[in-house]
Amino acid sequence: MKKAIVQKIGLLLVLPFFLLSCEKWIDPEINVDPNNPSDVSVDLLLPAAQTEIAFQLGGDLMRPSCMWIQQLSGAARQSLTYEKFVYREQDVNNVWYYALYPTALMNCHIIIEKAGEEGSPHYAGVAKILKAYIIGVMTDVWGDLPMSQAFQGGDNLSPGFDSQETLYNTIQSLCDEGISDVQAGSSTMSPGGDDLFYGGDMGLWVKAAWSIKARYALHLSKRNANAYSDALQYLANGFTSNGEDMEFWFGSNNLEEHPTYQFDRDRGDIRVGEKLANMLINANDPRLPQFLGTDDNGGYSGTPPGSGELGTSWVGPYYGSPNSPVPFITYVELLYIKAEALLKTGDNAGAILAFNDALEASLNKIGVFDQAWFDANRFTGATIDLPTIIWGKYVSMFMQPEVYVDLRRTELLQTLALPDGATLSSHPRRWPYASSEKTYNGGNVPSVFLTSRLWWDVE
Numbered sequence: 001m002k003k004a005i006v007q008k009i010g011l012l013l014v015l016p017f018f019l020l021s022c023e024k025w026i027d028p029e030i031n032v033d034p035n036n037p038s039d040v041s042v043d044l045l046l047p048a049a050q051t052e053i054a055f056q057l058g059g060d061l062m063r064p065s066c067m068w069i070q071q072l073s074g075a076a077r078q079s080l081t082y083e084k085f086v087y088r089e090q091d092v093n094n095v096w097y098y099a100l101y102p103t104a105l106m107n108c109h110i111i112i113e114k115a116g117e118e119g120s121p122h123y124a125g126v127a128k129i130l131k132a133y134i135i136g137v138m139t140d141v142w143g144d145l146p147m148s149q150a151f152q153g154g155d156n157l158s159p160g161f162d163s164q165e166t167l168y169n170t171i172q173s174l175c176d177e178g179i180s181d182v183q184a185g186s187s188t189m190s191p192g193g194d195d196l197f198y199g200g201d202m203g204l205w206v207k208a209a210w211s212i213k214a215r216y217a218l219h220l221s222k223r224n225a226n227a228y229s230d231a232l233q234y235l236a237n238g239f240t241s242n243g244e245d246m247e248f249w250f251g252s253n254n255l256e257e258h259p260t261y262q263f264d265r266d267r268g269d270i271r272v273g274e275k276l277a278n279m280l281i282n283a284n285d286p287r288l289p290q291f292l293g294t295d296d297n298g299g300y301s302g303t304p305p306g307s308g309e310l311g312t313s314w315v316g317p318y319y320g321s322p323n324s325p326v327p328f329i330t331y332v333e334l335l336y337i338k339a340e341a342l343l344k345t346g347d348n349a350g351a352i353l354a355f356n357d358a359l360e361a362s363l364n365k366i367g368v369f370d371q372a373w374f375d376a377n378r379f380t381g382a383t384i385d386l387p388t389i390i391w392g393k394y395v396s397m398f399m400q401p402e403v404y405v406d407l408r409r410t411e412l413l414q415t416l417a418l419p420d421g422a423t424l425s426s427h428p429r430r431w432p433y434a435s436s437e438k439t440y441n442g443g444n445v446p447s448v449f450l451t452s453r454l455w456w457d458v459e
Helices: 002-025 042-057 063-068 077-083 089-118 121-142 164-182 202-218 227-235 259-266 274-282 331-344 348-366 371-377 386-396 402-409 435-444
Strands: 072-074 246-249 270-272 325-329
Touching (some): 042 121, 042 246, 063 072, 072 077, 202 227, 227 331, 348 386
């Protein structure tokens, strides 16, 4: 009995020494999860932000918008319901709640903060320009957004929504700040191979920023009397060739493929829309075999909106291959902006020249320029009009959500036939807000309908 008591007392006396010594030999990193680091350097955050917005721009941000303008057609299952305008709050959760806010925008926000602390304005500038672009794409489908009060974590779990007018000012300010930052003479760290757009070329980021400024100036043609002159001023500093385009090229390896290729491979319910297909077919356009794959009969055809026809053309190799690009903003787009702005400021001859330059640049970009076809199809009339410019842009900017903006702001959207079985009497002019935002921030979410107009979309 005494022996047992002595043993217990001995253990109690020895135990504190073991506990104290544990602090010396247990690895302090034992509870650190290497897959969830608490801090990440800017050179890792930048490609993550770029890849996320590229995947969304070529995927969930693109498909519904391009179906609603009939460049594409949802031929089966969920895609067919989207084409018929059944597009609900839960349908946008992935792109809002899991992709754009927590990854693309948050990474830009962190880069800007960290780069400021580290004296790396080149990184801050690139992140500001990229953030401006993301805000622009988002506000053009949702309108008002949580932005100036967002990204505060637990300090503000119910951020208010910035108005679209405020967001448009933010886009221009971020671009201006970004231009200044990337032109800084010194930067502790500068993007290089981690910059998946331009490989760290700050001069091209300057041109990208001016190009973005031109796009978002143009959008305000019904809100700002100087919109067209502003756009012309900005694009003069933007891209001057196809080789300067802001675009993201995907890879051929597994999980690196273009989002359209992945979606077609895994789901198979998207086809080229009849309207776009017929425009290319009727013009014998050399871009046809690049934009469209062959149909079940070995030719080319598009799916009528809402018909659910599956025997028509898939997306062709230019945008439907594993290693295809996702355009963000391009020299071709700038030329169409120039054509519209010149037309609206009274320079008809200049508008015609810019329109033909845009067509030539598009053919060259796709790699199918044919001089004889171009000479026969370039605009040769005495007076060009806005619909001619916009429909030319519609073809050249295949599978780019920007065209959805064009058709809304020029009132050409309602010239499209409604799809068979449409659930609305007019075409959608915006997206619904995510159900996740209504769940966690419902008191601030605006009440809207798919047919509600955005601030710049003046009737």
